Amino acid sequence: EAGVAQSPRYKIIEKRQSVAFWCNPISGHATLYWYQQILGQGPKLLIQFQNNGVVDDSQLPKDRFSAERLKGVDSTLKIQPAKLEDSAVYLCASSLLGTGNTEAFFGQGTRLTVV
Amino acid sequence: SQQGEEDPQALSIQEGENATMNCSYKTSINNLQWYRQNSGRGLVHLILIRSNEREKHSGRLRVTLDTSKKSSSLLITASRAADTASYFCAPYNQGGKLIFGQGTELSVKP
Numbered sequence: 001e002a003g004v005a006q007s008p009r010y011k012i013i014e015k016r017q018s019v020a021f022w023c024n025p026i027s028g029h030a031t032l033y034w035y036q037q038i039l040g041q042g043p044k045l046l047i048q049f050q051n052n053g054v055v056d057d058s059q060l061p062k063d064r065f066s067a068e069r070l071k072g073v074d075s076t077l078k079i080q081p082a083k084l085e086d087s088a089v090y091l092c093a094s095s096l097l098g099t100g101n102t103e104a105f106f107g108q109g110t111r112l113t114v115v
Numbered sequence: 116s117q118q119g120e121e122d123p124q125a126l127s128i129q130e131g132e133n134a135t136m137n138c139s140y141k142t143s144i145n146n147l148q149w150y151r152q153n154s155g156r157g158l159v160h161l162i163l164i165r166s167n168e169r170e171k172h173s174g175r176l177r178v179t180l181d182t183s184k185k186s187s188s189l190l191i192t193a194s195r196a197a198d199t200a201s202y203f204c205a206p207y208n209q210g211g212k213l214i215f216g217q218g219t220e221l222s223v224k225p
Contacts, residue, residue, distance in 0.1 A: 004157075033213060035215075041217060042203055042215040042216050042217045042218050043158065043203075043215045044215075045212055045213065045214055045215075048212055048213075055212075056212050091157055091158070093157075093158070093213075095213075102163075103148065103160035103163060104148075104158075104160060104213055105160070106157030106158045106159070107157050108156060108157050109156075109157055111155075
């Protein structure tokens with residue numbers, strides 16, 4: 001079974017530039033999550049999708065972050081414009097059923113450095 | 116808050132020793148999950164314990180759950196250097212989200 005795929009693995013951009021991350025969840029997984037993990041901290045939930053609908057985006061900085069999940073499959077997370085404090089690892093995860101009822105599978109993450 | 120809080124923040128032991136990590140939470144839960152994260156990698160699911168379960172085993176892992184105290188513990192027996200990682204708990208309640216705390220950083224020295 002293929003895992004959660006994320007790209008790119010690494011990205012370095014200058015502040016005020018834009019960046020996009022892509023996630024391909026495990027086939028058939030209805031729930032998709034995006035997390036931001038700053039060095040030394042736990043993952044912070046940014047947004048959670050159920051199929052192509054948003055379940056929760058209360059922690060997503062909507063003035064600069066946006067996310068979409070087209071056709072309930074792949075998802076993209078965009079930052080525009082980036083700030084220095086956005087430097088972090090962005091993790092995508094998916095699960096088969098509703099949140100917490102089954103295990104979540106994580107991708108390797110995208111490490112973003114904003115300079 | 117649904118978030119779990121892991122304790123201790125850091126733990127250093129010798130190979131072969133047992134490691135115990137604790138998780139406390141504030142809301143009622145349907146289940147609680149434990150995850151491991153190796154440096155620079157994504158999280159890996161270790162074990163899920165439901166609210167009507169008190170103890171669960173998986174290999175060298177033993178998880179207990181005390182819903183009256185709103186706490187859980189993860190025991191790793193006969194630890195190995197490869198167990199060096201950060202460990203996170205994620206309490207889940209119906210309609211909730213998968214939220215992680217700051218984790219316990221475990222270091223197992225050969």
